[in-house]
Amino acid sequence: MPELPDVELYRRYLDATSLHQPFDHVEVEALRVLEDTTPQALGRRLKGHRLEDTRRHGKYLFATLDSGGALVLHFGMTGRLEYSRKAHDPPRHTACLFHFGNGGQLAYVAPRKLGHVALTDSPAHFIEDRALGPDALEIDWDTFRAAAGKRRGGVKSWLMDQQRIAGIGNVYSDEILFQAGIHPKQAVRDLDDDELRDLHRAIREVLTAAIEAKADPEHMPPGFLLPHRGEGGRCPRCRTGVKKIRASGRTAWYCPACQPL
DNA sequence: AGGACGCCCTGTTCGC
DNA sequence: TGCGAACAGGGCGTCC
Numbered sequence: 210m211p212e213l214p215d216v217e218l219y220r221r222y223l224d225a226t227s228l229h230q231p232f233d234h235v236e237v238e239a240l241r242v243l244e245d246t247t248p249q250a251l252g253r254r255l256k257g258h259r260l261e262d263t264r265r266h267g268k269y270l271f272a273t274l275d276s277g278g279a280l281v282l283h284f285g286m287t288g289r290l291e292y293s294r295k296a297h298d299p300p301r302h303t304a305c306l307f308h309f310g311n312g313g314q315l316a317y318v319a320p321r322k323l324g325h326v327a328l329t330d331s332p333a334h335f336i337e338d339r340a341l342g343p344d345a346l347e348i349d350w351d352t353f354r355a356a357a358g359k360r361r362g363g364v365k366s367w368l369m370d371q372q373r374i375a376g377i378g379n380v381y382s383d384e385i386l387f388q389a390g391i392h393p394k395q396a397v398r399d400l401d402d403d404e405l406r407d408l409h410r411a412i413r414e415v416l417t418a419a420i421e422a423k424a425d426p427e428h429m430p431p432g433f434l435l436p437h438r439g440e441g442g443r444c445p446r447c448r449t450g451v452k453k454i455r456a457s458g459r460t461a462w463y464c465p466a467c468q469p470l
Numbered sequence: 471a472g473g474a475c476g477c478c479c480t481g482t483t484c485g486c
Numbered sequence: 487t488g489c490g491a492a493c494a495g496g497g498c499g500t501c502c
Contacts, residue, residue: 212495241479268496286496287480302480321479323496362472370472371497380495458474460493 211284213376214419239304267375285323345376365393
């Protein structure tokens with residue numbers, strides 16, 4: 210699930226529930242999700258300290274610590290956060306359970322264990338190490354156009370390349386391309402300035418609307434492909450049946466009439 | 471360089 | 487109803 214809009218909502222959720230309270234201890238249920246750290250090191254680093262602030266870059270969520278550095282959360286395909294004011298049985302598939310001194314608990318839930326929990330000295334270093342591109346909601350037109358200029362290959366895989374633009378995944382890349390009227394396999398180098406403008410605008414519009422809709426397909430604006438993205442779905446604009454193809458190893462849905470190649 | 475593919479996991483859905 | 491296969495919204499490594 211978690212692409213930029215979902216992670217932004219998790220960020221706000223963490224803000225609303227988990228800031229400014231000292232940690233007590235951490236229970237790691239799935240070692241696999243820890244990246245470059247251990248349950249002991251994580252516990253030592255957090256105990257007695259508080260999360261001061263949050264920041265998101267692409268699909269990564271950073272929560273800065275009062276002692277310096279930050280907790281890093283990445284959600285893979287199925288991760289989410291669940292806070293409870295009182296300690297009780299954590300949700301099924303809790304991979305990491307953060308206990309606060311006031312009795313509250315924050316569960317990092319990851320059914321497929323594909324996400325990661327890490328520590329970093331600074332979000333900026335982390336982003337640099339990963340060579341992540343600019344955040345999809347921050348990228349300006351000049352940077353966007355310059356990035357497109359050098360790219361060979363298809364537009365969908367380019368949008369999903371986190372080292373080019375950070376935050377766009379499979380589902381929202383389909384929506385962005387639909388809103389821009391561009392076929393997923395269109396070569397980036399063949400896009401003219403008008404099309405690139407449309408694309409750049411669609412990125413912002415789609416992601417912003419998705420956040421406002423709480424990333425719930427049922428609450429997307431009319432005219433969004435997302436609720437119709439699947440077998441038997443019809444284009445919300447022209448009623449043509451939506452089509453499925455493989456692109457970069459993932460399933461792309463699009464309207465063959467509105468997004469010709 | 472970019473794309474296809476396999477893999478990491480587990481839950482759900484679909485076809486027989 | 488039961489069971490295996492295919493698939494799911496991420497990302498990494500390998501091969502071509």
